[in-house]
Amino acid sequence: MARTKQKPPPKKAVPGSSPSKSKPTTATRPAAQGTPSRRSQGQPALASPQRKKPRYRPGTVALREIRKYQKSTELLVRKLPFSRLVREISNMVAPEPFRWTAEALLALQEATEDFMVHLFEDCNLCAIHAKRVTIMPKDLQLARRIRGPVYGVSSY
Template sequence: MARVKHTANRKDNKSSRNQPGGRSPAPSPATQPEPSGRTQRSERNSPKTPGTQKKKRPQRNAPTTPETQRKKRRFRPGTMALREIRHFQKTCSLLIPAAPFIRAVREVSNNLSHGSIRWTPDALLAIQEAAEDHLVHLFEDSMLCAIHAKRVTLMKKDFELARRIGGIGRQW
């Protein structure tokens, strides 16, 4: 059937909202209005031959079943970790969520002081940036210790050695 450009009518667009995909079926010359205001398609009443049947598309709002779900992509071990490392090395945003970090800072400052200490947002941001910078360098040094031991897995002893060499924390 040839496509013909039709002008948009406001009355016809209301019925198209109920159709999946938001499109209304193209009106055909065989469409005739009924007294109730609805249109009846002559295609529904006529038998279809195998060549003229339309393929059914899955509806967007249809519930997902195991047959229609896309299979989740399975990556090899370590691929996602390397992708995350590259992603976080490119970003310059803070990684620790702000609200829990601020709660922890206020809790520590209240435990160490007798009165309540008030913090400006800039001071809390500076503390968070310094803390994240310190943790990143500690992880880097610990990773170097693990690589020096011919391992790729970080262990507790790598952190202890990195802190001891760096002169941070004397627990020994």
């Protein structure tokens, strides 16, 4: 004889509720009329095995991302938002609109990203020196202070 799963006793109807809403009919569920399924035989149904993602220690993923982006050569900031920012700043400096070529914007973006990447590298070294993995504003201030005044790209 096949084993069957025990079902809890049917719930009593709450006064004021319609019987059609509280209890589904068997006509709406054709699977309930056929042969007993695997679930009713007591075996758990295995849908898709969900593997739990590994939980890394704090800072491990950040350091991995740093290594990944240091190896890559593509630009990190999107071109359109950067060009909008450049145009906005240039309009604040001089009221007449500047005309920018694509090559000029690209050169400016590469120089900006190079400066920022090296600044964040120094900032990360300051955080690691303080036995932390999270960079803080004080790390950024220390890195800028150690660097001294920036006169050109070669001063990092």
